[in-house]
Amino acid sequence: MNLVTISGPPSSGKTSVILKTAAALMSRGLAVGVVKFDCLYTDDDELYRKAGIPVKKGLSGQLCPDHYFVSNIEAVADWGKKSGLDLLISESAGLCNRCSPYISGIKAVCVIDNLSGINTPKKIGPMLKMADIVVITKGDIVSQAEREVFASRVNAVNPGAVIMHINGLTGQGSYELSTLLYSVEAGFATLKGMKLRFSMPSALCSYCLGETRIGEEHQLGNVRKIDLHEEEPHAAQ
Amino acid sequence: MLHSDDIAGLAVADLLARFPFMEAFFRDNGIVTAGRERIRLADLIGEREAEDRGTDGNRLAAQAAEYINRMLAFLGEGEQVTRITILPGRDKSGQPEGFETLEIRTSEIISIVGPTGSGKSRLLADIEWVAQADTPTGRRVLINGAPPDPKWRFSSADKLVAQLSQNMNFVMDLSVREFVALHAESRMIRDADSVVERIIAQANELAGEPFTPETAITALSGGQSRALMIADTAILSKSPIILIDEIENAGIDRQRALALLLSEEKIVLMATHDPVLALMADRRLVIKNGGIASVVETTEQERSILSELRALDAQVLEYRARLRRGERLDTAKEGKEAVHA
Numbered sequence: 165m166n167l168v169t170i171s172g173p174p175s176s177g178k179t180s181v182i183l184k185t186a187a188a189l190m191s192r193g194l195a196v197g198v199v200k201f202d203c204l205y206t207d208d209d210e211l212y213r214k215a216g217i218p219v220k221k222g223l224s225g226q227l228c229p230d231h232y233f234v235s236n237i238e239a240v241a242d243w244g245k246k247s248g249l250d251l252l253i254s255e256s257a258g259l260c261n262r263c264s265p266y267i268s269g270i271k272a273v274c275v276i277d278n279l280s281g282i283n284t285p286k287k288i289g290p291m292l293k294m295a296d297i298v299v300i301t302k303g304d305i306v307s308q309a310e311r312e313v314f315a316s317r318v319n320a321v322n323p324g325a326v327i328m329h330i331n332g333l334t335g336q337g338s339y340e341l342s343t344l345l346y347s348v349e350a351g352f353a354t355l356k357g358m359k360l361r362f363s364m365p366s367a368l369c370s371y372c373l374g375e376t377r378i379g380e381e382h383q384l385g386n387v388r389k390i391d392l393h394e395e396e397p398h399a400a401q
Numbered sequence: 402m403l404h405s406d407d408i409a410g411l412a413v414a415d416l417l418a419r420f421p422f423m424e425a426f427f428r429d430n431g432i433v434t435a436g437r438e439r440i441r442l443a444d445l446i447g448e449r450e451a452e453d454r455g456t457d458g459n460r461l462a463a464q465a466a467e468y469i470n471r472m473l474a475f476l477g478e479g480e481q482v483t484r485i486t487i488l489p490g491r492d493k494s495g496q497p498e499g500f501e502t503l504e505i506r507t508s509e510i511i512s513i514v515g516p517t518g519s520g521k522s523r524l525l526a527d528i529e530w531v532a533q534a535d536t537p538t539g540r541r542v543l544i545n546g547a548p549p550d551p552k553w554r555f556s557s558a559d560k561l562v563a564q565l566s567q568n569m570n571f572v573m574d575l576s577v578r579e580f581v582a583l584h585a586e587s588r589m590i591r592d593a594d595s596v597v598e599r600i601i602a603q604a605n606e607l608a609g610e611p612f613t614p615e616t617a618i619t620a621l622s623g624g625q626s627r628a629l630m631i632a633d634t635a636i637l638s639k640s641p642i643i644l645i646d647e648i649e650n651a652g653i654d655r656q657r658a659l660a661l662l663l664s665e666e667k668i669v670l671m672a673t674h675d676p677v678l679a680l681m682a683d684r685r686l687v688i689k690n691g692g693i694a695s696v697v698e699t700t701e702q703e704r705s706i707l708s709e710l711r712a713l714d715a716q717v718l719e720y721r722a723r724l725r726r727g728e729r730l731d732t733a734k735e736g737k738e739a740v741h742a
Contacts, residue, residue, distance in 0.1 A: 290454075303564070308638055310572060312588070313583055313584055334522045339537065
């Protein structure tokens with residue numbers, strides 16, 4: 165079985181891209197399944213079911229969604245294998261822009277859209293910078309110039325990635341993406357022992373443990389203070 | 402090919418001196434270099450910052466090397482695309498397409514006709530992906546008569562097709578000048594100021610109503626926006642093929658717009674059912690059931706219809722201009738006759 169992790173900011177078009185791409189894969193006779201990770205709510209699983217795609221969903225609730233992902237991905241991969249899938253696609257929203265759970269040796273795709281603004285590539289962390297493939301959506305509603313500027317900004321923060329333009333409505337470009345997602349050589353036996361591409365953010369403070377009161381005396385553990393000096397050392401230009 | 406070890410030890414100042422375009426790399430990655438010119442590339446990201454960003458100096462050096470290699474390839478004199486060739490595949494029922502080989506050269510206009518869902522998007526995607534019998538249609542696309550370089554698929558700077566379609570908008574909050582300058586910068590244009598001036602002047606030629614470089618792009622009218630998009634794409638986009646999905650006949654001189662694209666050595670593909678545009682093409686592709694059913698040459702007789710249609714078109718534009726000036730349409734024209742192109 166192959167596994168591909170697809171992530172991207174909310175509403176960037178991940179589900180549309182996956183639905184169109186899965187259709188192209190299924191027309192080649194491949195068994196495709198999806199696991200959808202989200203935070204509080206999703207009904208995307210219904211869309212996958214309607215398209216005849218086996219799907220599981222996981223809601224992280226009050227836990228950090230990326231920690232939740234990494235604690236569950238092994239079991240989900242086992243489910244995919246047991247179900248006889250050729251390709252399992254994991255879909256997760258990058259909620260804090262700091263990270264998304266890419267695994268070394270497992271293909272990683274980041275989906276972002278042209279409407280999010282040209283400074284967005286700069287704002288997104290490893291989720292964009294460490295992806296193997298960056299899919300840019302919603303190109304049909306912005307000018308050619310903005311598409312080119314956006315793609316060049318993506319290239320600047322992740323020069324090694326393959327950048328693809330996909331129209332989630334018509335599916336233009338999704339067949340092409342599908343050819344990059346599955347290969348016999350990319351099959352693996354188990355995720356056990358594999359590693360994340362980068363560490364999860366460190367966050368263990370009193371608020372992680374249920375504290376609700378505001379004030380210095382209630383803050384314990386890993387706490388950082390905002391820099392209110394006149395000159396910011398790392399201010400963006 | 403540059404490797405990260407070749408540059409990791411270089412000071413920022415030396416790196417910028419050798420590769421001036423690295424300024425954009427640092428800026429787009431949110432890395433401040435002012436006052437840090439003597440610091441080595443590998444030391445630019447401190448430990449704390451590395452954790453925050455989920456990256457470190459070595460990775461930055463590797464990314465910088467990759468970026469420099471790509472930029473050098475981009476700035477090098479690439480092969481000029483002068484023709485593309487499409488070799489037939491199959492339609493949705495598996496029937497062979499209705500043409501032998503289709504060769505399209507620069508400064509040629511091809512129109513694409515057929516109902517929605519007939520396979521226009523697939524054709525375009527085949528061209529964009531330079532299909533090699535590896536898409537559902539089985540078509541093959543050649544560039545300058547030969548199988549294509551993989552860069553046409555995978556390099557973000559070398560895209561074969563630029564697209565202009567009806568429902569496109571400007572979403573940035575910039576003036577016309579700032580906007581075009583930003584695009585010019587991303588294309589690494591040397592003489593950016595004069596190119597920007599030229600684009601704005603051309604766009605004003607195409608638009609019914611003039612606008613200034615200081616106008617906000619979001620405040621442009623539909624016609625002005627299209628005029629700016631076309632002038633900008635014609636002059637600044639590196640893509641040799643321009644796909645146009647209908648140009649609405651409002652507030653823009655469409656014949657001039659096409660003439661501008663052709664003068665910039667582009668191959669123009671136009672999905673349209675507007676007879677004025679369709680007949681301006683040298684040939685038209687008839688798409689049915691997912692395949693190209695036939696390739697129709699525009700005949701002399703069809704062209705004679707075109708001149709009638711153009712006269713009508715000019716008449717409508719003239720009426721529009723008079724309405725805009727506050728004149729009446731039922732009285733004799735003042736001044737010179739309407740220009741019939």
